[in-house]
Amino acid sequence: MEERANILVVDDEIGPRESLKLILKPYYNVYTVEKPTDAIAMLDHVPVDLVTLDLKMPGLSGTKVLEKIKQQDPDIEAIIITGYGSMDTAIEGLRLGAFDYISKPFDVNHILTLVRRALQRRQAKMELKNVKSEFLANISHELRTPLSVVIGFVSILLDQLLGQLTEQQQKILERVYKNSGELLELVDNVLVLSSLNAGELTLMTEVFDARALLDGCVKRYENLVKDKNIAITIEAPTKLPSLGDPGKSARIVQNLLHNAIKFTPAEGSITLKLGESTAKGMVELEIIDTGMGMPEQHIERLFQPFQQMDSSIRRQFSGLGLGLTVARRLTDFLGGNLQIRSRCDAGTHVVLSIPQEPQPKNTVARHTV
Amino acid sequence: MNKILIVDDNLDNQEILARRLRTLGNFEIAVASNGKEALEIASVIKPDLILMDLRMPVMDGYEATRALHETEWGKNTPVIAITAYASREHKHKALTAGCCDFIAKPILDYNQVVKTIQALLGSGESGTPSHGFQTA
Numbered sequence: 037m038e039e040r041a042n043i044l045v046v047d048d049e050i051g052p053r054e055s056l057k058l059i060l061k062p063y064y065n066v067y068t069v070e071k072p073t074d075a076i077a078m079l080d081h082v083p084v085d086l087v088t089l090d091l092k093m094p095g096l097s098g099t100k101v102l103e104k105i106k107q108q109d110p111d112i113e114a115i116i117i118t119g120y121g122s123m124d125t126a127i128e129g130l131r132l133g134a135f136d137y138i139s140k141p142f143d144v145n146h147i148l149t150l151v152r153r154a155l156q157r158r159q160a161k162m163e164l165k166n167v168k169s170e171f172l173a174n175i176s177h178e179l180r181t182p183l184s185v186v187i188g189f190v191s192i193l194l195d196q197l198l199g200q201l202t203e204q205q206q207k208i209l210e211r212v213y214k215n216s217g218e219l220l221e222l223v224d225n226v227l228v229l230s231s232l233n234a235g236e237l238t239l240m241t242e243v244f245d246a247r248a249l250l251d252g253c254v255k256r257y258e259n260l261v262k263d264k265n266i267a268i269t270i271e272a273p274t275k276l277p278s279l280g281d282p283g284k285s286a287r288i289v290q291n292l293l294h295n296a297i298k299f300t301p302a303e304g305s306i307t308l309k310l311g312e313s314t315a316k317g318m319v320e321l322e323i324i325d326t327g328m329g330m331p332e333q334h335i336e337r338l339f340q341p342f343q344q345m346d347s348s349i350r351r352q353f354s355g356l357g358l359g360l361t362v363a364r365r366l367t368d369f370l371g372g373n374l375q376i377r378s379r380c381d382a383g384t385h386v387v388l389s390i391p392q393e394p395q396p397k398n399t400v401a402r403h404t405v
Numbered sequence: 406m407n408k409i410l411i412v413d414d415n416l417d418n419q420e421i422l423a424r425r426l427r428t429l430g431n432f433e434i435a436v437a438s439n440g441k442e443a444l445e446i447a448s449v450i451k452p453d454l455i456l457m458d459l460r461m462p463v464m465d466g467y468e469a470t471r472a473l474h475e476t477e478w479g480k481n482t483p484v485i486a487i488t489a490y491a492s493r494e495h496k497h498k499a500l501t502a503g504c505c506d507f508i509a510k511p512i513l514d515y516n517q518v519v520k521t522i523q524a525l526l527g528s529g530e531s532g533t534p535s536h537g538f539q540t541a
Contacts, residue, residue: 173490177460180489181415184511188421197428220511224491240493256513283493 040065041085041155046075046101048090052117052140056088059144060151072101079108086113086154089134091125099125102132110235111161113154117142169236172227179223187216214259221294225358228287232365237284239370244282246319247272250310253289257297264302272310278319279392281370288366288374291359292323292386299327299384313389318372323386329378363388407526408433410452412443412469413487414461418510422456422487429519440469444476451478453526459488459499467502474503483525487512 043060045068047053053068060066067082069075078084087105091098098116105112116129116137126137135154138147190213192198194206201209231237254261254268261268296306304326313320367374372390409432413419416438423434435450437443440457441464447455455473459466466486473479486499489510496507506521 173492173495176491177489180491180510181418184489185415185417185421187511187513188418188425192421192424197424238494240497281493 041158042067042082043151044069044075044078044082044084044087046072046087046089046098047117052090056117056147059147063148064151072098075101076104076108079105079112084112085158086115086135086151088115088117088151089129090117091129092118099128099132102129102134106133111158111165113158115147115150115154165236168234169231172231172234172236176223176227179227180220183216183220183223187213187220190216210259214263217259221290222358224287225291225362228362228366229358232362232369237369240281240283241279242282243277243279246276246278246285246310247274249282249286250289250308250321253286253293254308256290257293260294260297264297264300264304266297266300266302267305269305269307270310271307276310276312276319280319280390284366284370285390288363288370288388288390289321291363292321292388295359296323296325296327296384296386300325301327315389317392318389319392320387320389323388324383326383329380329382329384332379335376335378406431406433407453408435408450409522410435410437410443410447410450410455412437412440412455412461412466413458414438415458418458422512425515426519426522429515430522432522440464440466440472443469444472447473447479447482448476452482454522455482455484456487457484457504459486459490459495466504467498470499470503485521485525 041064043064043066045053045056045060045066047056047068048070053070057066057068067078067084069078075087075089087102089098089102091102102114102116105114110133114129114134116126116134118126118137118139129137135157136150138150190209193201194209194213228237250270250272254270293306293308300306306326307322307324309320309322309324311320312318364374367388367390370390372388374389375387376384377387378384407430409426411419411422411426411434413422413436419436419438423436426432426434435446435452437446439461443455443457444464455470457466457470464472466488470484470486473482473484484504485506485508486496486504487508487510488495488499491509499507505525508518508521512518
């Protein structure tokens, strides 16, 4: 290995802590902490590759720490150190994803071998992860490139840069343009879902204007809205500075809005209310449409991919129903909340809240700041 | 008249962008198909701004941007990344390589692109928001 790996030793007893440090120091960068709670804080400062963990510690129990570490980054390897010969906790540790366990007092060669093997496993996992994420990025690139050529040339024709169009030509090209846009949405949603499933999504935190983001999403569908003569009302401050992940937030809003437009009949209306939520540190968006609505018992099913209410609806409105699944999964990823209230023939009321500083739940991605 | 160099290995995308820019602004347009060719052409014509695709054969856009900014004549030439990569990660990588803005293909709003170009040509400043279809 060309770079020295970072190892974090967590042990409340100075003896084993210092002896582990001495054993590992010639080969690795070793960091030590006494308290389990400090271990979690340490992960934010040092890119830790491996943790050695005493499971019998006062306060936060060793297994809890292991659980937290694995939650933050499942690719961090852990070796359980157990002083009491307690098989139960060692097995619990393995169940939580530890690489192996070792009993005190430990043999120097044994611990070095275990550490080396654990780091090899980590390296292999990281390589696989890179291959997966590169593959997804390449697929995305290869799908979007031909689509951008189609959309680019059609828009040149539509804007009559190459001469005037007959009314019929214009109408047909508008349909090509619209369908290319639908295909792009689909491609993007499939890719987001694959990234989520592969644990390849990274949280990107930056300052952005939530109002500008909403306006951008509305603009994206202005042709669809015009086609159906839907009235869109926006109730929002002129500026709403936010700290979060604008890319993923935009994807969620686009999917919800696209859905609302799709299920709102011609001449209907959609109201968008954006503001800070009563819950502290949340931005809230309400999307209220005058669409067909749906019976309450069907709402949960909407979040299953490829499900629309029933086959008769599917015949009336094309699509796989991916949009809502992606919206829900991304909202969860950002630590937000997505609620849909609806009744038959009474329209649908969507409430989306996203934290200002997202705390991702169950993420597999490494936390990047 | 401002000279703009469009760098893209996809000839269709080159043409789309060139046609749009010629119509919307008073620009002189040159094209290149990869980073290496871009550096060669740029060293001769000294463009006022470069629209740079990122993923290209021979030499990619990140490398070309870095190399350009290492030359005496090109160190201040603004580069806008225009790419079918759409993630924030790629945006970050492009900005780190020295691009001053990032536009995801397909582009929807060419007027906005021209505004960004004009702002960069006018003041040499960066920091305009992104346009086009960017994904999560």
